Amino acid sequence: MRILVGVKRVVDYAVKVRVKPDKSGVVTEGVQHSMNPFDEIALEEAVKLKEKKLATEVVAFSLGGPKSAEILRTALAKGADKAVHVQVSEAEAAKVEPLHVAQALQKLLEKDKFDLVFVGKQAIDDDASQTAPLLAGLLDWPQALYASKVEEGGAGFLKVTREIDGGLDTVKVKLPAVLSADLRLNEPRYATLPNIMKAKKKPLQNIPIKDLGVEIKSQTSILEVSEPPQREAGGFVEDVPALVNKLKEKGFVKN
Amino acid sequence: SSTLVIAEHDDANLAPITLNAITAAGKLGSDVSVLVTGANSKKVAEQVAKVAGVKRVLVAQDDKLKNNLPERVAPVVLASQKQFNFSAITAGASAFSRGLIPRVAAKLNSSPISDVTQIHSADTFSRGTYAGNAITKVKSEAPVKMLTFRGTAFEPAKEGGSGAVENAPSGDIKTEQSEFLGQELSKSERPDLATAKIVISGGRGLKSGDNFKLIYDLADKLGAGVGASRAAVDAGYVPNDMQVGQTGKIVAPELYIAVGISGAIQHLAGMKDSKVIVAINKDPDAPIFQVADFGLKADLFKAVPELTAALP
Numbered sequence: 001m002r003i004l005v006g007v008k009r010v011v012d013y014a015v016k017v018r019v020k021p022d023k024s025g026v027v028t029e030g031v032q033h034s035m036n037p038f039d040e041i042a043l044e045e046a047v048k049l050k051e052k053k054l055a056t057e058v059v060a061f062s063l064g065g066p067k068s069a070e071i072l073r074t075a076l077a078k079g080a081d082k083a084v085h086v087q088v089s090e091a092e093a094a095k096v097e098p099l100h101v102a103q104a105l106q107k108l109l110e111k112d113k114f115d116l117v118f119v120g121k122q123a124i125d126d127d128a129s130q131t132a133p134l135l136a137g138l139l140d141w142p143q144a145l146y147a148s149k150v151e152e153g154g155a156g157f158l159k160v161t162r163e164i165d166g167g168l169d170t171v172k173v174k175l176p177a178v179l180s181a182d183l184r185l186n187e188p189r190y191a192t193l194p195n196i197m198k199a200k201k202k203p204l205q206n207i208p209i210k211d212l213g214v215e216i217k218s219q220t221s222i223l224e225v226s227e228p229p230q231r232e233a234g235g236f237v238e239d240v241p242a243l244v245n246k247l248k249e250k251g252f253v254k255n
Numbered sequence: 256s257s258t259l260v261i262a263e264h265d266d267a268n269l270a271p272i273t274l275n276a277i278t279a280a281g282k283l284g285s286d287v288s289v290l291v292t293g294a295n296s297k298k299v300a301e302q303v304a305k306v307a308g309v310k311r312v313l314v315a316q317d318d319k320l321k322n323n324l325p326e327r328v329a330p331v332v333l334a335s336q337k338q339f340n341f342s343a344i345t346a347g348a349s350a351f352s353r354g355l356i357p358r359v360a361a362k363l364n365s366s367p368i369s370d371v372t373q374i375h376s377a378d379t380f381s382r383g384t385y386a387g388n389a390i391t392k393v394k395s396e397a398p399v400k401m402l403t404f405r406g407t408a409f410e411p412a413k414e415g416g417s418g419a420v421e422n423a424p425s426g427d428i429k430t431e432q433s434e435f436l437g438q439e440l441s442k443s444e445r446p447d448l449a450t451a452k453i454v455i456s457g458g459r460g461l462k463s464g465d466n467f468k469l470i471y472d473l474a475d476k477l478g479a480g481v482g483a484s485r486a487a488v489d490a491g492y493v494p495n496d497m498q499v500g501q502t503g504k505i506v507a508p509e510l511y512i513a514v515g516i517s518g519a520i521q522h523l524a525g526m527k528d529s530k531v532i533v534a535i536n537k538d539p540d541a542p543i544f545q546v547a548d549f550g551l552k553a554d555l556f557k558a559v560p561e562l563t564a565a566l567p
Contacts (some may be wrong), residue, residue, distance in 0.1 A: 016520065222393055234550070
């Protein structure tokens with residue numbers, strides 16, 4: 001089984017994002033970026049499947065501007081065998097929608113055969129949660145999203161436990177398939193120094209997006225990015241009886 | 256033009272989030288049709304027909320559609336789209352629709368818009384990005400608008416409709432790709448988190464799963480649903496489906512009581528649209544107090560039992 005793992009470079013999860021004064025977006029310059037945490041989980045699972053001898057090769061994929069190469073190096077240091085960077089210009093990068101990423105993956109899969117595509121359940125920047133099901137739709141492959149456990153499901157199948165709204169469900173999907181990783185699937189490993197050194201020698205292929213025949217033509221234009229309405233702190237109440245009185249005033253507790 | 260809402264249900268009852276989605280769909284300014292797929296969808300379709308604002312109910316009942324796997328529902332949606340040429344295909348944002356709507360969108364070469372929280376016009380929407388720390392207003396030029404709606408942002412549609420029920424055109428449903436093996440739904444006597452009027456959540460301050468009894472006792476007095484912070488879930492105090500936050504459930508009840516929760520950004524993203532927020536925490540600098548209408552600086556192990564005892 002060959003696994004292609006999609007990883008996205010995003011503003012680091014620990015950064016408190018700020019909206020630009022002109023409302024054109026959020027401040028990304030001079031801000032720490034890292035691999036989307038859910039993609040890290042997908043990558044970790046792929047590497048684990050290789051360690052269990054269920055997979056033969058793990059290839060990391062990213063679509064983005066020149067700096068996406070940094071997170072592909074991280075992916076190589078965390079156990080990916082190879083990396084593919086589908087390059088777009090900085091101007092194009094701002095216009096990339098999940099549909100474009102799915103289209104690029106589709107084109108890539110036409111040239112290079114994989115049995116499984118694994119991505120995070122969502123990227124923590126756009127919070128769209130679309131790439132996996134869009135790709136599954138384009139390819140007509142089965143999908144198992146929000147995976148919290150991935151097991152062999154008989155020859156040519158995977159058994160996937162998924163986090164759904166009311167609990168968990170389990171589905172069996174036929175390979176080739178598209179999976180997305182949820183938070184509890186695993187805890188990603190850290191890249192060790194020797195592995196970071198080794199990663200420098202692993203192959204990282206650059207493909208300009210036009211070579212795949214995908215055009216970044218946006219269907220969604222951003223009109224304005226604004227701060228969410230701020231809540232005013234209401235202040236402290238003295239003690240429990242004072243809180244009960246407030247709850248009575250608001251009608252949550254009968255007098 | 257007409258908008259399609261894809262219904263979500265458990266083979267017996269319509270999911271509450273579909274009622275929120277019907278309200279949202281109505282704001283797009285055209286007729287609302289609802290597609291109900293499943294092994295037992297005719298019964299659910301009768302419920303849908305009575306919802307105010309629903310003009311037409313399309314029913315696809317087929318044993319192959321049991322559990323509504325996305326690989327099998329997508330061709331049914333596409334067959335309906337072929338016949339009716341909807342201007343928008345929508346659903347309430349849930350694990351089900353987040354899998355289905357983009358899958359269908361790919362076939363229609365349309366970029367979907369997830370988790371819409373505000374509708375400005377038939378093609379202009381607002382949604383949260385960066386865990387709700389930025390609100391993005393977008394205009395969609397997609398040939399078909401493929402939308403999911405955040406349930407808490409729209410009132411549920413009420414009863415009082417009389418929609419016409421008809422069979423949906425049949426799609427080419429293939430069954431060899433995927434199979435449903437089973438599910439483990441959390442059983443609770445308490446109201447569902449997503450729809451409860453009052454939600455009480457516990458955090459790491461509870462210190463153990465056993466201590467969540469304090470939260471349950473208070474919840475039972477108030478008829479509340481019970482949630483938890485990610486820290487409490489990660490510490491193993493409670494199961495993950497109780498998690499309120501960006502990576503868990505988004506709630507917006509009338510009253511939210513946060514107990515022993517510091518208020519990490521990711522938790523606030525899941526509850527800050529609640530109408531009234533109460534926070535109980537012993538650390539007066541906890542960020543949760545910055546969003547709380549009423550803060551109580553207290554040891555929760557004393558304050559919560561006292562509060563429970565003081566309530567009628």
